[in-house]
Amino acid sequence: MPVGLIALALGGFGIGLTEFVIAGLLPEVAADFHVDEAAAGWLISGYALAVVVGALVLTAALIRVPRKAALIGLMVLFIAGNALSALAPTYEVMLLGRILAALCHGAFFGIGSVVAAGMVAPDKKARAIAIMFTGLTAANVLGVPFGTLLGQALGWRSTFWAITIIGVIALAGVALLVPRVSADAKSAGVLHELRAFRSGQVWLSIVVTVLGFGGMFGAFTYIAYTLTQVSGFASSAVPWLLILFGVGLFAGNAVGGRLADRALDRSLLIILIGLAIVLAAFALVAGNPIATIVALVLMGAFGFATVPGLQTRVMMYAEQAPTLASGANIAAFNLGNAVGAWIGGITISAGLGYTSPLWAGAALTVGAVVVMAIAAGTARRGSRAGVQAKSEQPLPVG
CATH class of the missing domain: 1.20.1250.20 (MFS general substrate transporter like domains)
Structure with missing residues (x-):
C-alpha cells in the first residue's frame, strides 16, 4: 500500500470529524453563542451546502493547479477554517469558519480520489479510493464519540483545536508522502x-x-x-x-x-x-x-x-x-x-x-x-x- 494513501486517509479523517462531531456538541455551541436550535442547525446544514459548492466551484478553480499542490492548499484552508471556528467570538464567525472548512471537503475528496487511483495498478483503483475514505469512516467510529467527549469535558473549542492539529499533521503527510506522479501534470483546463x-x-x-x-x-x-x-x-x-x-x-x-x-x-x-x-x-x-x-x-x-x-x-x-x-x-x-x-x-x-x-x-x-x-x-x-x-x-x- 503506498504510504501516500495514509496521508490522504488522515486528511479524510479530519474532514469527516469536522463534518460530524458538531452534531454532538450543538447544545454547548448554541448555549455559548446564545442562539436557538434552528440557528445552531445552520452550522450543520450550512456546512453541507458549502461542501456542494466547494466540490464543484473549488475543484474547477484548481483544475490547472498540480494535484499535490491543490491538496496542500486545501488542507491549509481546512486548518484555517477549524482554527477560526475554535477562536470564533461570535456565532457569525463560527459559521464562517464552518463554511471555510466545508469548501475544502468536496474538492479534497474529489481531487484526492484521482490522486489515490493514480498511485496504484488499474485493478486496485477502487481499493485505493476505499483506503482514502477509510479516514471518513474512522471519523464516525472513533473520532465523533471521542471528539464529543473531549468537547463536553474541556469545552467545545478544544475539539476544534484538536481537529486543527490533525489538519496540520495531515498537511505534513500530504507534503511528504504523496508523490508527484504523472497525474500531477497540469490539466487542459475547465472546458476540457x-x-x-x-x-x-x-x-x-x-x-x-x-x-x-x-x-x-x-x-x-x-x-x-x-x-x-x-x-x-x-x-x-x-x-x-x-x-x-x-x-x-x-x-x-x-x-x-x-x-x-x-x-x-x-x-x-x-x-x-x-x-x-x-x-x-x-x-x-x-x-x-x-x-x-x-x-x-x-x-x-x-x-x-x-x-x-x-x-x-x-x-x-x-x-x-x-x-x-x-x-x-x-x-x-x-x-x-x-x-x-x-x-x-x-x-x-x-x-x-x-x-x-x-x-x-x-x-x-x-x-x-x-x-x-x-x-x-x-x-x-x-x-x-x-x-x-x-x-x-x-x-x-x-
Whole structure:
C-alpha cells in the first residue's frame, strides 16, 4: 500500500470529524453563542451546502493547479477554517469558519480520489479510493464519540483545536508522502474537464449516487428517533449504537472497494439491492432491539459499500478528464444526504411514524437499483458494439 494513501486517509479523517462531531456538541455551541436550535442547525446544514459548492466551484478553480499542490492548499484552508471556528467570538464567525472548512471537503475528496487511483495498478483503483475514505469512516467510529467527549469535558473549542492539529499533521503527510506522479501534470483546463459530462454514464453514475446515498442517509438522519421511540432504547444508548453503525460503515467501505475492483457494475447492483432489502427489513423489525442492532450495522455496511465503486465508476467514464467529475460525484453524495433527509422529514410530518424514513430510504434505493441496472445494461451493450466494430475492421494488407 503506498504510504501516500495514509496521508490522504488522515486528511479524510479530519474532514469527516469536522463534518460530524458538531452534531454532538450543538447544545454547548448554541448555549455559548446564545442562539436557538434552528440557528445552531445552520452550522450543520450550512456546512453541507458549502461542501456542494466547494466540490464543484473549488475543484474547477484548481483544475490547472498540480494535484499535490491543490491538496496542500486545501488542507491549509481546512486548518484555517477549524482554527477560526475554535477562536470564533461570535456565532457569525463560527459559521464562517464552518463554511471555510466545508469548501475544502468536496474538492479534497474529489481531487484526492484521482490522486489515490493514480498511485496504484488499474485493478486496485477502487481499493485505493476505499483506503482514502477509510479516514471518513474512522471519523464516525472513533473520532465523533471521542471528539464529543473531549468537547463536553474541556469545552467545545478544544475539539476544534484538536481537529486543527490533525489538519496540520495531515498537511505534513500530504507534503511528504504523496508523490508527484504523472497525474500531477497540469490539466487542459475547465472546458476540457467539462467534456466528461458529455458521457451519459457519468450522469447515470451521479444519479445512482444521489438516490443510493439519499436512501441510506435519509433513514440515518432520523435514526435517533427510530431507536428511542420505536426500538425502545434509552437516549444514553444512542451514541454507542451509532458506533456500531460506524463499524458497519468501516467494514462496508473495505469490502466494497475489493468487490468493485473485481466486478464494478455487478457489485454495485448487488450492494444496492441488499441496501434496499436491509432498509425495508429494518422498518419491519424496528420494534425488536436485537434485530435493530443487526439492521443498523448492515445499513451502514451496505450503504457505504457503494462509495468506492460509485467514485471509481464516475472517474472511469470521465476518461481523460476525471477531476471535475470526481468532485461532482462528491457533491452528489451530499446532495443525496440533503434530499434523503428532506423526504424523510416529509414522511414524519405527514404522521407516518418514525419508521417511515426507512421506508422512504428503501424506495429511493430501489430507484438507485433501477438506474444502476439501466447504466450497467447500456455500458454492456456499448462494450459489445465496440468489440464488434473492432472485429469488423478490415485486416491490413501487405
